[in-house]
Amino acid sequence: MTDPLLTELHELALEAARRAGALLRDGRPADLAVARTKTSSVDVVTEMDIAAEKLITGFLAEHRPQDGLLGEEGAATAGTSGVRWVIDPLDGTVNYLYGLPSWCVSIAAERDGETVVGVVEAPMRGETYHAVLGGGARCGERPLAVRPAPALGQSLVATGFGYLPERRAHQAEVVRHVIPRVRDIRRGGSAAIDLCDVAAGRVDAYYERGLNPWDLAAGALIAREAGALTGGRPGEPESGDLVVAAPPGLFGPLQELLEELGAWHD
Structure with missing residues (x-):
């Protein structure tokens, strides 16, 4: 109804x-x-x-x-x-x-x-x-529907960077370690569009640190309704510390990699 x-x-x-x-x-x-x-x-x-x-x-x-x-x-x-x-x-x-x-x-x-x-x-x-x-x-x-989950090494992953120099430096270090483990990285410059691109199957996954509620509220719902999982650190919801969006099967491996690399802190 x-x-x-x-x-x-x-x-x-x-x-x-x-x-x-x-x-x-x-x-x-x-x-x-x-x-x-x-x-x-x-x-x-x-x-x-x-x-x-x-x-x-x-x-x-x-x-x-x-x-x-x-x-x-x-x-x-x-x-x-x-x-x-x-x-x-x-x-x-x-x-x-x-x-x-x-x-x-x-x-x-x-x-x-x-x-x-x-x-x-x-x-x-x-x-x-x-x-x-x-x-x-x-x-x-x-x-809209997310892509079927590829292996982590075959995934196209979108991300973004903050505006504080010390945060950017750590985010760049995280990306340096992510790139060899995935198909490639995309950086479009709009968190909401990145989340919608997950929903539309234009990228396999997305992650970013430092988002605010207005950056992610609409896009995260759209991604979830298209079949993605969203969250932050393992066992936690998406937040300013970290946002991860990916289809089931890819979400866990990407989240674990980001946890290992400390993507949730500066």
Whole structure:
């Protein structure tokens, strides 16, 4: 039986992501500049990140004013409905700043702390990835499914890097040891898209340290609904320490390798 609340949240997330994606795609100024920085001088925010979050939060507040909000660019409202929206208005900001196409809008809805809806809008791909808990994952109308698990040595693995120099140095050391043990590594620059690429079978697996809730909430649900397992260190859920996503059969070996290499610390 369809849950009317989940249907409503899904439709709102799709529309908010579509509007924000169109704003970012069509409204990008030719002289786009950095508005401010966050964790380091290379961790940037543009005026368009801020404008997209304002658009999303305004749209959601208009339709569901009692809901909570958590956004990368500062939105933080507790809400009273049991529903919280987790928003990354522009995942892949550095790509966007440089005119690279791998960026997206990521919107998730939580109900009582559990992610129940995820939408990742990737305008330059012309693709909308979306999922409702228990309902499978899709790109547009096309159902998504992870690839059958290859052996670790035959796996194509996506990853990303943080912005703090000491973290990057350790992440590079981890990758140095991962590369000989897998088919190859991909680094796209958007965690949400990487998770969707696992869901779509475009990569076999993904891992990264240092993600925030807005980076992974929607993409992780989409990956799970497409058949992936997600988690952090062995026996733990995904977190800022580590996120791993892969199909059953590959998830365990990759997670064990990352634990051995200390991918969960700087």
